[in-house]
Amino acid sequence: MSARSLPADDADHGQALLGLLDEAGVAVDAALWLWSADEARWEFTVAGPGVPEPTPSAAAALAAALGRAEGDLLVDPGRLVIRPVDDALLVALGRRVQVGGSSRVRLGDNTVDGIAVPPTLVYRLQLGGDGARGRSRVRAADPDHRLRAEHRARRRADANRRRLERRLARRRRP
Numbered sequence: 001m002s003a004r005s006l007p008a009d010d011a012d013h014g015q016a017l018l019g020l021l022d023e024a025g026v027a028v029d030a031a032l033w034l035w036s037a038d039e040a041r042w043e044f045t046v047a048g049p050g051v052p053e054p055t056p057s058a059a060a061a062l063a064a065a066l067g068r069a070e071g072d073l074l075v076d077p078g079r080l081v082i083r084p085v086d087d088a089l090l091v092a093l094g095r096r097v098q099v100g101g102s103s104r105v106r107l108g109d110n111t112v113d114g115i116a117v118p119p120t121l122v123y124r125l126q127l128g129g130d131g132a133r134g135r136s137r138v139r140a141a142d143p144d145h146r147l148r149a150e151h152r153a154r155r156r157a158d159a160n161r162r163r164l165e166r167r168l169a170r171r172r173r174p
Contacts, residue, residue, distance in 0.1 A: 006033055006042050006121055011104070013075055014044055018123050026050040030083070030090050030125050035118040044075050047083045047090055058082055085127060088115055094127035 010033065018031045027050030036043050052058035060077040083090060092112040099105050099122045107120040 004035055004119055006035075006119075010042060010044075010075075011121060014121065014123055015104070017044060017075060021046070021050075028124060029085060029127050030094075031123040032125065033121040034081075034089075035120070037118060041079060043079050043081045045081045045083055045090075047085050047087065049085070051082055053082070089117065090125070090127065093117060093120070093122070094125055097122065097125055099123070099125045 014031070014033055018028065021028050021031070027048045028046055029048040031044075031046050033042050034045050035041075046062075052062060059080045059082050062080060062082070092115040093107075096112050097105065097107070101124065103123065105122040107117060107122065109119060110117045
């Protein structure tokens with residue numbers, strides 16, 4: 001087995017961790033295993049409004065709390081990473097992939113919107129909250145995104161207005 005292959009036990013433990021977070025009522029928008037080339041290991045990454053602020057001590061506390069609930073640590077606290085919802089990698093992935101519930105979607109080395117994406121096993125990636133593709137809270141809060149959306153809406157309205165004017169002009173001709 002390649003060093004970059006996620007062990008089956010880790011894949012199962014990630015699924016169990018997500019289940020524990022859901023049972024505890026923690027709102028998780030992103031739960032996935034990411035290959036860390038710097039550390040040469042797999043890291044379980046979580047993000048969401050119910051997840052504590054991304055600090056090493058919060059990750060260790062979360063891992064310990066989940067381990068106590070399960071009876072033993074499912075993941076080494078050093079391998080649990082908490083990221084903010086507006087993390088560039090998660091936002092780039094969220095623009096291309098929406099995974100609901102607790103599925104398993106594998107992604108290989110890739111580049112998304114100019115951001116290198118390492119090998120990944122995604123359980124959940126719903127940055128929009130409602131599961132709608134491309135409706136990320138981060139993008140909705142981005143003023144440039146809002147301006148681009150308004151510009152597109154104006155262009156569509158202008159095109160519809162011109163189309164209607166042409167139809168009416170054709171009807172008026174004798």
